[in-house]
Amino acid sequence: xxxxxxxxxxxxxxxxxxxEAEAKLATGTFSADDLRRLRTAACGDASGATxxxxxxxxxxxxxxxxxxxxxxxxxxLISAIEHAPEPGGCGQLDPTKADLPYQCVHDALADxxxxxxxxxxxxxxxxxxxxxxxxxGYEFILAKYEVHRDESCRTPARQRTAPRxxx
Amino acid sequence: MSRAAHQxxxxxxRDCLLDDEQVLNFIARGYHVIDNPFxxxxxxxxxxxxxxxxxxxxNGILDAVPLLHDVVAHPKVRGPLVSICGKDMAMNHHRHCHxxxxxxxxxxxxxxxxxxxxxxxxxxxxxxxxxTVTPDMGPTVILPGSQFRSAPNxxxxxxxxxxxxFAICVPAGTVVIVHPNIWHGAGPNYxxxxxxxxxxxxxxTSPNTEPTWNHDPATAxxxxxxxxSQRVTxxxxxxxxxxxxxxxxxxxxxxxxxxxxx
Numbered sequence: 001x002x003x004x005x006x007x008x009x010x011x012x013x014x015x016x017x018x019x020e021a022e023a024k025l026a027t028g029t030f031s032a033d034d035l036r037r038l039r040t041a042a043c044g045d046a047s048g049a050t051x052x053x054x055x056x057x058x059x060x061x062x063x064x065x066x067x068x069x070x071x072x073x074x075x076x077l078i079s080a081i082e083h084a085p086e087p088g089g090c091g092q093l094d095p096t097k098a099d100l101p102y103q104c105v106h107d108a109l110a111d112x113x114x115x116x117x118x119x120x121x122x123x124x125x126x127x128x129x130x131x132x133x134x135x136x137g138y139e140f141i142l143a144k145y146e147v148h149r150d151e152s153c154r155t156p157a158r159q160r161t162a163p164r165x166x167x
Numbered sequence: 168m169s170r171a172a173h174q175x176x177x178x179x180x181r182d183c184l185l186d187d188e189q190v191l192n193f194i195a196r197g198y199h200v201i202d203n204p205f206x207x208x209x210x211x212x213x214x215x216x217x218x219x220x221x222x223x224x225x226n227g228i229l230d231a232v233p234l235l236h237d238v239v240a241h242p243k244v245r246g247p248l249v250s251i252c253g254k255d256m257a258m259n260h261h262r263h264c265h266x267x268x269x270x271x272x273x274x275x276x277x278x279x280x281x282x283x284x285x286x287x288x289x290x291x292x293x294x295x296x297x298x299t300v301t302p303d304m305g306p307t308v309i310l311p312g313s314q315f316r317s318a319p320n321x322x323x324x325x326x327x328x329x330x331x332x333f334a335i336c337v338p339a340g341t342v343v344i345v346h347p348n349i350w351h352g353a354g355p356n357y358x359x360x361x362x363x364x365x366x367x368x369x370x371x372t373s374p375n376t377e378p379t380w381n382h383d384p385a386t387a388x389x390x391x392x393x394x395x396s397q398r399v400t401x402x403x404x405x406x407x408x409x410x411x412x413x414x415x416x417x418x419x420x421x422x423x424x425x426x427x428x429x
Contacts, residue, residue: 079329092273095328
């Protein structure tokens with residue numbers, strides 16, 4: 001599912017855009033700009049966002065890293081971190097918000113997330129030794145796609161990185 | 168160097184040493200909490216002096232805040248350290264006053280030791296909090312049971328909150344001893360005040376030839392059987408036995424059955 005972010009706090013869906021297009025076609029008001037907006041939302045073509053027509057958007061990727069206790073998507077989650085596609089949206093350790101958003105990877109799929117990275121089975125098979133324990137969990141990376149039409153989509157994305165600080 | 172901590176024969180009284188259960192839990196969980204043994208006035212004065220520092224003096228913190236000698240020399244602090252690092256444990260020259268000013272950035276997960284997965288327990292960290300720490304104050308966060316995992320620090324940076332993590336939100340005067348390889352970080356400091364953590368390292372200087380805590384051979388084996396196999400972090404089922412084996416190595420080393428490399 002692609003969410004349409006008309007403003008940072010006003011999401012819409014791709015279905016809504018198609019509904020709008022159908023309504024305009026029925027009344028003979030569907031324009032080239034409407035078609036460009038629809039293309040942008042559906043195909044991720046961001047050209048409309050910078051064309052100055054005010055109707056386009058920029059497709060952005062919201063990421064969710066989930067660490068599970070096994071490669072099985074129904075296994076218990078150990079950790080989760082969500083990164084929003086906007087300046088300052090990088091997720092981080094925060095004990096004031098310690099609840100995990102899902103119980104397992106499958107719960108996230110049911111909530112509209114798409115898996116874009118699965119734990120690497122070949123590497124997993126090579127990594128364990130008879131003695132060592134490795135990094136905790138099996139990492140799944142998931143994504144949702146959003147179209148942003150707010151002002152921030154016209155500025156270059158700035159990745160904010162936490163400075164090295166003391167524990 | 169501490170005025171009292173390294174004097175020969177200055178052994179802590181027996182009632183300040185750990186018992187078998189506490190040592191076994193330290194091995195499995197990677198930390199031990201010492202409840203405030205100090206006068207409130209001492210904690211408050213150290214907090215005041217730390218807040219007045221313009222920057223972290225690093226190894227010079229004992230000179231900058233001499234009252235900290237009373238912290239590291241206290242029998243309730245030395246007892247657990249002797250229990251874990253041996254009778255001739257010594258304070259390392261490396262130390263810090265880690266201050267987290269109000270800020271919205273966290274400090275990512277990491278470990279302080281490059282010897283990942285090691286079972287020789289050559290040193291530990293002691294973290295002293297001179298003021299009460301609340302969850303919004305950027306507390307140190309540790310992941311109990313993570314100390315034996317061979318995880319490079321860059322890998323840890325993709326983690327945020329982890330099930331089972333322990334945010335060290337404690338009353339003023341608390342000292343927490345942690346395994347050097349335990350995963351730890353710190354949350355954002357949303358509060359309006361600085362959060363201080365005084366970090367000291369303590370080294371093992373010789374291998375154990377016998378237990379250096381209140382050991383009871385009559386009950387220790389049964390306790391070890393139970394506590395060394397406890398599940399601390401949510402983990403892959405395949406790791407349970409491997410972690411138990413690593414904990415057993417540490418236990419044997421502390422009992423003097425297996426010589427530690429120092």
